[in-house]
Amino acid sequence: MYNAKFVIPGAIIFVGLFTAPFWTNVFSAKHEAVKLELPQKPVTFFGEERTQCIEPREWMAANHMEMLIEWRDKALRENKRIYVATDGRKWETSLQNTCMACHTNKAEFCDKCHTANSVSPYCWDCHVEPQGNK
Amino acid sequence: MTIAFAATLLILFVGWAGSALGLQYLFGVILPLVAGAVFIIGFVWKLVRWAKSPVPFAIPTVAGQQRSLDWIKPSRLECPWTTPAVLVRMLLEVFAFRSLFRNTRAERTVIDGTPRVTYFSNKWLWLFALLFHYGMLVIIIRHARFFLDPVPACIAVVEFVDGVFQIGAPRFYLTDAFILAGLAFLLLRRVVSERLRYISLPADWFALFLLIAIAVSGILMRYVCKVDINQVKEVIMGLATLHPVSPTGIGSIFFIHVTFVSVLLIYFPFSKLMHMGGVFMSPTRNMKCNTRQERHVNPWNPWAIDDPQANYHKYAEYEDDYRDAMVEAGLPVDKQPEA
Ligand code: HEC
Ligand code: HEC
Ligand code: HEC
Numbered sequence: 001m002y003n004a005k006f007v008i009p010g011a012i013i014f015v016g017l018f019t020a021p022f023w024t025n026v027f028s029a030k031h032e033a034v035k036l037e038l039p040q041k042p043v044t045f046f047g048e049e050r051t052q053c054i055e056p057r058e059w060m061a062a063n064h065m066e067m068l069i070e071w072r073d074k075a076l077r078e079n080k081r082i083y084v085a086t087d088g089r090k091w092e093t094s095l096q097n098t099c100m101a102c103h104t105n106k107a108e109f110c111d112k113c114h115t116a117n118s119v120s121p122y123c124w125d126c127h128v129e130p131q132g133n134k
Numbered sequence: 135m136t137i138a139f140a141a142t143l144l145i146l147f148v149g150w151a152g153s154a155l156g157l158q159y160l161f162g163v164i165l166p167l168v169a170g171a172v173f174i175i176g177f178v179w180k181l182v183r184w185a186k187s188p189v190p191f192a193i194p195t196v197a198g199q200q201r202s203l204d205w206i207k208p209s210r211l212e213c214p215w216t217t218p219a220v221l222v223r224m225l226l227e228v229f230a231f232r233s234l235f236r237n238t239r240a241e242r243t244v245i246d247g248t249p250r251v252t253y254f255s256n257k258w259l260w261l262f263a264l265l266f267h268y269g270m271l272v273i274i275i276r277h278a279r280f281f282l283d284p285v286p287a288c289i290a291v292v293e294f295v296d297g298v299f300q301i302g303a304p305r306f307y308l309t310d311a312f313i314l315a316g317l318a319f320l321l322l323r324r325v326v327s328e329r330l331r332y333i334s335l336p337a338d339w340f341a342l343f344l345l346i347a348i349a350v351s352g353i354l355m356r357y358v359c360k361v362d363i364n365q366v367k368e369v370i371m372g373l374a375t376l377h378p379v380s381p382t383g384i385g386s387i388f389f390i391h392v393t394f395v396s397v398l399l400i401y402f403p404f405s406k407l408m409h410m411g412g413v414f415m416s417p418t419r420n421m422k423c424n425t426r427q428e429r430h431v432n433p434w435n436p437w438a439i440d441d442p443q444a445n446y447h448k449y450a451e452y453e454d455d456y457r458d459a460m461v462e463a464g465l466p467v468d469k470q471p472e473a
Contacts, residue, residue, distance in 0.1 A: 002433065007185040010414060011178050018174055021281035021374040031283055031371040034364060058383070061362040065303035117363050118285035118293060122300060 034116045037108035043101050046090055053102070054085050065121075068095060095123065100130045138339035142347050149393030153386035161389045162369060162381035169396035176403025177411060184415050188433035192425045195418040197236070202426055215424045227419055231267075234260040259323065266316025269309040270345075272296055273352075276307070280370040304360075310353050317346050341407055344398050351391040361385045 042049040071093035074080040083091045103109045152161035198209025214220045226232045239256040279285045297305035324330045372379030
């Protein structure tokens with residue numbers, strides 16, 4: 001092999017970079033799924049006690065960000081503050097008064113999942129965070 | 135083009151069928167692991183194979199004056215004669231695609247009534263190639279959020295800069311637009327220009343279609359038919375820790391994306407995409423231009439390996455091998471063939 005003193009370090013850097021996830025994970029504990037703190041108590045909306053999320057869990061997990069943006073646009077640009085879910089229930093299109101009324105523990109719910117996936121919504125620059133399960 | 139397009143559609147179909155037929159484990163766990171192994175082993179194998187080939191001559195390409203007499207001004211970067219200068223030249227090549235920057239386009243023009251060939255500097259290819267490659271780099275870096283837990287802060291910085299306009303949710307990433315713009319240009323260039331279309335082979339189209347398919351499926355997965363990212367992370371962390379987690383329940387777009395990426399990884403070491411490693415190993419870029427100072431001996435040369443008995447092919451033997459063909463082609467030969 002020619003120029004081994006350049007080729008071998010180059011190859012090592014390449015392999016090192018592309019297998020980095022394996023090395024960094026081999027020395028850390030087995031990966032654990034995110035454990036979320038789900039709402040415990042029913043909350044009253046439109047005079048009705050509710051425990052279920054707005055839409056089914058799978059849908060929420062994948063689409064909640066888009067839903068929130070749609071809510072914001074509906075509320076603030078079209079002044080439509082009522083959202084009718086697929087099951088016919090009505091909700092107020094509000095981040096604080098709806099989502100956070102149930103998901104009161106932001107740190108153990110939204111934040112936990114977001115941190116695990118390196119997502120940092122900037123909504124809380126303005127919107128008030130709920131103060132946890134006090 | 136048709137072949138490459140059909141191949142890409144086939145991969146799309148296979149990826150989709152895999153998830154529809156309940157083969158999630160095969161397409162979400164086994165295929166990516168195998169593809170990763172093929173990529174890394176194939177890449178290193180290719181590097182070693184290249185490193186084993188001797189470079190018979192000093193063949194750096196230069197665009198400037200070589201160092202010779204004191205009163206002739208040499209061009210340090212365009213014709214580097216020291217190792218640091220070569221290094222700088224390589225870095226600029228790898229990070230700024232300097233030789234692409236010099237790309238020119240020849241055109242037939244008429245100047246003062248005489249037809250002439252004129253060369254124009256053509257920077258579009260350079261610009262869009264940069265857009266594509268840097269877009270791709272940032273996207274790969276961003277994907278580290280799936281492979282590392284906890285995610286290092288530098289990834290968040292990249293994500294912040296990439297999504298700095300805070301458009302929509304999930305936040306729109308600039309690199310998604312860059313990579314598509316780059317790929318669209320690279321594709322259209324081959325479609326629109328007759329000359330390029332003529333010299334384009336299936337391998338040229340396939341690499342482009344594959345990259346476009348990966349980018350489009352990824353963008354669709356992020357903005358249109360979304361999947362549960364948190365579950366995706368579990369599956370990918372399962373791969374990275376070699377404790378696979380069953381990927382059932384994730385939308386088929388995920389499997390389509392992963393199948394495309396796996397095909398890319400498998401295809402990579404054996405295709406023109408290996409220019410990723412090749413750019414570092416191209417003698418025209420990485421050799422010193424010191425032909426006036428040092429003698430470059432062909433490593434094939436038996437004298438170079440210092441063996442007087444070396445059995446190299448002499449002209450007489452060469453003529454013996456090809457005499458009939460040479461005579462037939464009307465070439466002069468030392469010894470006439472027997473009648
Ligand atoms: C009535 C109370 C309630 C309201 C209001 C509510 N949620 Fe939920 N949410 C729940 C419950 C309960 C679950 C757990 C569902 C399950 O596990 O089946 C849940 C689940 C979720 C999940 C999925 C978590 C996972 O395990 O993957 C997300 C994301 C989510 N909610 C976001 C929101 C957002 C965003 C809003 C406001 C638009 C909202 N929720 C409003 C009660 C609520
Ligand atoms: C620049 C400050 C700011 C930021 C950042 C911001 N908002 Fe808002 N948001 C507002 C203001 C002001 C209103 C108006 C409240 C009203 O009139 O009800 C509002 C209203 C809303 C509403 C409807 C009304 C309500 O009570 O919630 C939604 C939904 C909403 N924002 C979602 C979001 C989401 C999701 C994000 C993050 C992606 C976000 N906002 C980021 C300032 C902000
Ligand atoms: C099950 C995990 C999970 C939970 C729980 C969760 N999110 Fe998210 N959220 C995500 C993921 C993953 C993304 C990023 C999606 C992507 O990058 O494609 C995201 C993105 C967002 C975004 C868009 C951020 C951006 O700028 O791109 C907002 C806003 C958001 N989430 C709000 C919330 C709120 C509010 C809650 C709590 C009520 C919540 N999320 C709970 C997983 C979760």
